Amino acid sequence: MNKQPVEGFSKLSKDGKIEWLVNEYLNGDDKAIKTLKQYWNNDEDLQKLHDEFSENTISNFYMPFGLAPNFLINGRLYTIPMAIEESSVVAAASKAAKFWINRGGFKTTILSTEKLGHVHFIFKGDCNKLKTFFDEVLKDKLHQDTADITKNMRARGGGISKLELIDKTSQMENYFQIKGTFETVDSMGANFINSCLEQFAKTLQTEIATSSIFSDQEKESLQIVMCILSNYTPDCMVRAEVSCKVEELKDGKVSAEEFVEKFTRAVRIAEIEPYRATTHNKGIMNGCDAVVIATGNDFRAVEACAHTYATKDGRYSSLTHCEVEDGIFRFWIDLPIAVGTIGGLTSLHPLVKLALDILGKPNAKELMGFIAVAGLAQNFGALRSLVTTGIQKGHMKMHLMNILNQLEATEEEKQYFVNYFKDKTVSHHAVINEFCRLRGVSHPDELKKID
Numbered sequence: 001m002n003k004q005p006v007e008g009f010s011k012l013s014k015d016g017k018i019e020w021l022v023n024e025y026l027n028g029d030d031k032a033i034k035t036l037k038q039y040w041n042n043d044e045d046l047q048k049l050h051d052e053f054s055e056n057t058i059s060n061f062y063m064p065f066g067l068a069p070n071f072l073i074n075g076r077l078y079t080i081p082m083a084i085e086e087s088s089v090v091a092a093a094s095k096a097a098k099f100w101i102n103r104g105g106f107k108t109t110i111l112s113t114e115k116l117g118h119v120h121f122i123f124k125g126d127c128n129k130l131k132t133f134f135d136e137v138l139k140d141k142l143h144q145d146t147a148d149i150t151k152n153m154r155a156r157g158g159g160i161s162k163l164e165l166i167d168k169t170s171q172m173e174n175y176f177q178i179k180g181t182f183e184t185v186d187s188m189g190a191n192f193i194n195s196c197l198e199q200f201a202k203t204l205q206t207e208i209a210t211s212s213i214f215s216d217q218e219k220e221s222l223q224i225v226m227c228i229l230s231n232y233t234p235d236c237m238v239r240a241e242v243s244c245k246v247e248e249l250k251d252g253k254v255s256a257e258e259f260v261e262k263f264t265r266a267v268r269i270a271e272i273e274p275y276r277a278t279t280h281n282k283g284i285m286n287g288c289d290a291v292v293i294a295t296g297n298d299f300r301a302v303e304a305c306a307h308t309y310a311t312k313d314g315r316y317s318s319l320t321h322c323e324v325e326d327g328i329f330r331f332w333i334d335l336p337i338a339v340g341t342i343g344g345l346t347s348l349h350p351l352v353k354l355a356l357d358i359l360g361k362p363n364a365k366e367l368m369g370f371i372a373v374a375g376l377a378q379n380f381g382a383l384r385s386l387v388t389t390g391i392q393k394g395h396m397k398m399h400l401m402n403i404l405n406q407l408e409a410t411e412e413e414k415q416y417f418v419n420y421f422k423d424k425t426v427s428h429h430a431v432i433n434e435f436c437r438l439r440g441v442s443h444p445d446e447l448k449k450i451d
């Protein structure tokens with residue numbers, strides 16, 4: 001049956017929205033109501049808080065909140081909170097943390113903290129006149145007209161650090177930008193930057209309209225296209241690194257030299273081969289996103305920035321790098337990230353507050369470090385498995401419970417399987433076969449339908 005558009009959906013109550021959903025999309029099956037409501041919090045105030053984070057909310061979507069302990073970072077021990085649904089990510093990060101704790105731990109360095117935003121505009125006229133006007137008149141006025149907005153940020157040591165007129169006319173006719181560089185201290189800064197930019201646009205319009213140096217035609221040609229921060233912040237950069245003597249890298253049966261050779265080659269492949277770099281960086285973001293989400297930050301912004309940065313040399317490449325010099329193995333990531341420990345959800349979501357408490361109430365720079373460390377640790381763990389045992393051994397060991405839950409295994413059967421796979425690599429196929437044998441059925445169809 002063809003669906004009809006709905007008018008005023010946003011104005012229905014939560015129950016009204018659910019009723020509409022069940023009737024329109026779920027054939028009136030009210031099992032869905034139970035599913036949705038079982039995720040509601042009994043604490044009505046807490047539930048209301050969550051409902052109000054977003055719009056048209058009908059339930060909560062749980063995400064596992066885990067801990068990766070034993071991170072030695074800049075000489076201090078931390079436990080990193082991670083919100084992620086994928087098996088083996090937290091385990092891999094924890095294992096990497098344990099590995100590096102006896103080899104000097106992780107070091108982080110903030111390389112820069114500048115955020116960017118642009119007023120994109122069209123101006124048909126004399127470029128040189130516009131440039132002179134920008135330098136001699138407009139720049140000061142942009143600072144003056146945003147003085148109210150920037151007052152508190154300046155008092156914290158932040159504000160607008162640089163204003164530039166960018167001529168983009170070689171790429172698009174009559175296209176210019178006011179490029180703002182901002183220091184937003186402990187906030188990610190989106191709202192501060194966007195507020196400044198919207199004021200810049202108003203000032204630009206007023207000043208051009210009232211200036212005597214532009215012709216009427218030039219004045220009328222001015223069009224503001226949009227005012228928005230850029231999520232690409234190559235000058236808001238953190239470095240996280242680990243290093244140790246090559247001989248300290250012996251890994252199980254693999255010699256230190258062989259491990260380093262294999263590991264280094266794997267990183268080099270990610271540096272030169274975009275197909276591999278995409279997966280390699282996905283693994284890094286497994287670690288980064290989990291911390292970004294646990295600390296209430298905007299993971300889309302962090303993702304967008306990381307992947308743009310990965311193309312900075314004209315080809316998509318690895319975010320991590322490694323080298324061996326004078327017998328020292330060094331593995332590092334330079335990651336641009338704009339995150340905050342103030343603003344957004346950081347003081348609203350109780351679990352986010354808790355995550356920040358676990359990290360010792362970090363400032364934004366410290367949080368950048370934790371995120372980069374989680375990404376580096378994750379990548380170390382994944383590469384270490386990939387070049388030694390293969391990824392499936394460890395990953396599927398962690399994923400086993402998901403397969404058993406799909407099969408509705410009993411606690412006793414789960415225990416049996418944990419023991420059974422102690423010396424074998426888990427695969428979906430191997431679990432099904434053994435499950436059939438255990439339950440005395442000849443065909444998987446006789447088990448719970450799983451595919």
Ligand SMILES: CC(C)(COP(=O)(O)OP(=O)(O)OC[C@H]1O[C@@H](n2cnc3c(N)ncnc32)[C@H](O)[C@@H]1OP(=O)(O)O)[C@@H](O)C(=O)NCCC(=O)NCCS
Pocket residue numbers: 086087088089090091092093094095096098283286378381382383385391393394395397398
């Ligand atoms: C999954 C993985 C950690 C298992 O390693 P393992 O050597 O079999 O693990 P072990 O049982 O010997 O435990 C070693 C450490 O790993 C971590 N770890 C292992 N299993 C864990 C689990 N179920 N939960 C949390 N941490 C775990 C812990 O730090 C553990 O130390 P601990 O016992 O002091 O807590 C490892 O294979 C790995 O890192 N694989 C890469 C996984 C990956 O990159 N996943 C990304 C998605 S595919």
Ligand SMILES: NC(=O)c1ccc[n+]([C@@H]2O[C@H](COP(=O)([O-])OP(=O)(O)OC[C@H]3O[C@@H](n4cnc5c(N)ncnc54)[C@H](O)[C@@H]3O)[C@@H](O)[C@H]2O)c1
Pocket residue numbers: 152156184185186187188189190191192193229231298301340342343344345
């Ligand atoms: N493209 C984008 O990335 C984009 C666009 C729009 C909105 N957002 C959203 O914006 C939110 C983040 O914006 P925000 O950081 O402006 O948050 P915010 O506006 O909620 O809070 C930041 C404000 O807190 C105040 N503040 C108090 N103490 C501070 C300190 N020590 N340092 C800095 N500021 C301090 C300042 O007024 C600052 O502007 C995220 O939720 C994000 O999803 C993102």
Ligand SMILES: C[C@@](O)(CCO)CC(=O)[O-]
Pocket residue numbers: 086279280281282283284286382383386391
């Ligand atoms: C294991 C990995 O594929 C992440 C899986 O989520 C990363 C990698 O291949 O480096």
